[in-house]
Amino acid sequence: xxxxxxxxxxxxxxxxxxxxxxxxxxxxxxxxxxxxxxxxxxxxxxxxxxxxxxxxxxxxxxxxxxxxxxxxxxxxxxxxxxxxxxxxxxxxxxxxxxxxxxxxxxxxxxxxxxxxxxxxxxxxxxxxxxxxxxxxxxxxxxxxxxxxxxxxxxxxxxxx
Amino acid sequence: xxxxxxxxxxxxxxxxxxxxxxxxxxxxxxxxxxxxxxxxxxxxxxxxxxxxxxxxxxxxxxxxxxxxxxxxxxxxxxxxxxxxxxxxxxxxxxxxxxxxxxxxxxxxxxxxxxxxxxxxxxxxxxxxxxxxxxxxxxxxxxxxxxxxxxxxxxxxxxxxxxxxxxxxxx
Numbered sequence: 001x002x003x004x005x006x007x008x009x010x011x012x013x014x015x016x017x018x019x020x021x022x023x024x025x026x027x028x029x030x031x032x033x034x035x036x037x038x039x040x041x042x043x044x045x046x047x048x049x050x051x052x053x054x055x056x057x058x059x060x061x062x063x064x065x066x067x068x069x070x071x072x073x074x075x076x077x078x079x080x081x082x083x084x085x086x087x088x089x090x091x092x093x094x095x096x097x098x099x100x101x102x103x104x105x106x107x108x109x110x111x112x113x114x115x116x117x118x119x120x121x122x123x124x125x126x127x128x129x130x131x132x133x134x135x136x137x138x139x140x141x142x143x144x145x146x147x148x149x150x151x152x153x154x155x156x157x158x159x160x
Numbered sequence: 161x162x163x164x165x166x167x168x169x170x171x172x173x174x175x176x177x178x179x180x181x182x183x184x185x186x187x188x189x190x191x192x193x194x195x196x197x198x199x200x201x202x203x204x205x206x207x208x209x210x211x212x213x214x215x216x217x218x219x220x221x222x223x224x225x226x227x228x229x230x231x232x233x234x235x236x237x238x239x240x241x242x243x244x245x246x247x248x249x250x251x252x253x254x255x256x257x258x259x260x261x262x263x264x265x266x267x268x269x270x271x272x273x274x275x276x277x278x279x280x281x282x283x284x285x286x287x288x289x290x291x292x293x294x295x296x297x298x299x300x301x302x303x304x305x306x307x308x309x310x311x312x313x314x315x316x317x318x319x320x321x322x323x324x325x326x327x328x329x330x
Contacts, residue, residue: 079292079293079296080291080292080293083293107313108310112310112312113307114300114305114306115292115300118310119325121325121327121328122325122326122327122328123328124328125327125328125329125330
């Protein structure tokens with residue numbers, strides 16, 4: 001059972017470079033430790049033992065943007081916070097992805113006023129939007145699985 | 161009114177020509193703007209109101225006479241009393257003398273009132289915005305400040321707004 005059957009006696013497998021690269025990108029996608037509001041509580045719950053995101057190689061939340069691959073915007077972004085968020089995004093090394101978690105990050109949610117940005121996609125390019133106020137940990141994990149699916153279908157030449 | 165208030169009220173009336181009103185046991189005094197510094201000093205030193213618990217303003221726009229009410233809430237921790245002091249501020253070029261010399265925490269409170277209502281405090285050591293970004297224009301809690309920022313996106317106008325929404329490209 002498992003990989004040794006594929007090996008036969010040759011000690012080699014054939015696959016495409018894209019498959020290997022995308023596989024390695026999804027299996028250790030470290031998110032940036034960055035919570036803005038109540039969605040961050042659900043993000044912490046998803047990271048904790050009960051929902052256990054480390055099953056997907058995401059047990060590490062990196063407090064430094066330079067070590068992280070994924071930005072989970074968990075919460076509403078105020079106008080004053082927006083430049084900070086953009087700066088953190090710019091400090092992340094390529095390749096990088098963004099998840100807008102919850103209604104506020106996706107479109108402003110219940111807020112429509114001078115203080116809150118109406119959707120974080122005005123500041124950073126967003127890959128996945130997760131609906132909910134706040135989304136449950138299952139919804140966040142589903143969003144991350146959807147992102148994995150997206151990454152697995154990426155072409156290397158599209159990123160360059 | 162609680163009997164402990166009496167000496168304070170009498171002094172405010174005598175020294176600063178205050179108008180006193182009471183609503184369900186909450187006492188407030190309207191005093192002229194030029195007296196606020198000496199009134200705050202008197203409340204702190206003579207009547208033991210040692211804490212400035214809050215400062216905020218009320219905008220009565222479009223009423224212009226006077227447009228703003230500046231509200232100071234003084235608390236006496238030892239006597240367990242709380243007193244509102246109201247100062248009326250005109251709408252054109254609103255400004256007040258600062259009380260940062262008497263209550264240090266007024267430095268941040270006055271910055272907040274300046275940020276949100278645009279009431280200037282003469283003599284404040286560092287009057288700049290505290291909540292909004294430094295390059296912000298206007299004062300958001302004024303009644304004539306535009307209410308919404310963006311038109312809400314519904315099914316019927318989704319595409320129209322989608323075309324002009326400033327998405328981040330990279």
